[in-house]
Amino acid sequence: MKKFIVEYLHIIAYAITGLVFGFSFFLLLLNCYHYRDLHKTYIKQESDFTQEENLKKRLDEINTNISTFNKNAYQGPENSNSLSSIKTRLDLCVRRINTDKFNEILSRKEINIQDVYEMQQFYQTIISNECLVKQLYEISLTENNPLQISTLPTMAPFFEDEINQLIKSTDYMQKIIKNNSSYAFSSDSSKLDLYDQTKDSYYSLLNDYTEAIDFMYDLSVWYKNIVGGVS
């Protein structure tokens, strides 16, 4: 009887050991899979580099557009202080964006999730907060706007809509990227949200960069038209 009980206990012990073996093996493989997925890199295409070159060109064009205004020589109908203020704001934006870090981010040949996070942070802090909110949002005010330019009341609502759209654009992405930092027993649909974010997030951010810089370019064209090329 004693022998029977001991053998039975050993069977249970082997069963528990087997379960632990299986479970730890599963967790080990899950970790390997998670690691492999997080370290996937996306190799950029030729068209991406072209798009990034266009962004840099756009920034140069903005500089050219705003440089048409010279406060001391301006003799047009608009308030020269207001025009000067817009020029300063756009100039600050371009200088804050067109930095070594911006160029370094865009010139990378391979992108991983860490790079995407850096891109998102750059967009959030520099483009969204420093440029769109601190510098350009005041231009879009429909009431009590300190800038006195004749066409601004008509244009301001469009500027405001555009800026609001651009400010919100990367919040969701940070939430998605954060999700990659933990794992559980994921379903297939949640895996789609958690994994393979590098490529999708990169294109989404590149699109945001393009939209933001395009908006600034449109603003600079509008500004150039107001100034009328008078220098």
Added chain:
Amino acid sequence: MKKIINGLLSVFKWILLFATFGITFYIVLSMYDRVDKSLIESIDLFIPYIMLLILFMVNVFVKNAPVNKNIFYNLTCCLTFITIIIVGLRAIYDKNMILNEIMGYGINFSYFSDFLSFMQILLYGLSIANILFLFHIKDKNKPTSKKKPIAKKITDIEVI
């Protein structure tokens, strides 16, 4: 061959137990320090480690053959400890997990705390299995140490 593998696994088991405990202690200490919590509150996380350490020591002192000569059990112990170490190392060094960067503490606590419950299940599983393996019946057919001198004597007589 089997003996060599088992011997290696037995040695690794001890080394990995201490390494696992060390890495878990370091992360939990940092985790509790961050939120100003006393380390005493985390004692339940270390109970399975203490249990395993005591049981491993008992195995050595009592010469518990069902565990000491059990390749499967020793392999499972090593695998479990390796899994825990890999998770710990990833929590510290895997910078591609973005929370590691966002938190700014150098350790991804979220990732490690997700794993804590699994870790406890694995360690308690090993402890329970070890406790069950402690019960065994000594094989009466096995020659005891007292019988050896008699056999020697017989051979001596044969030589004469």
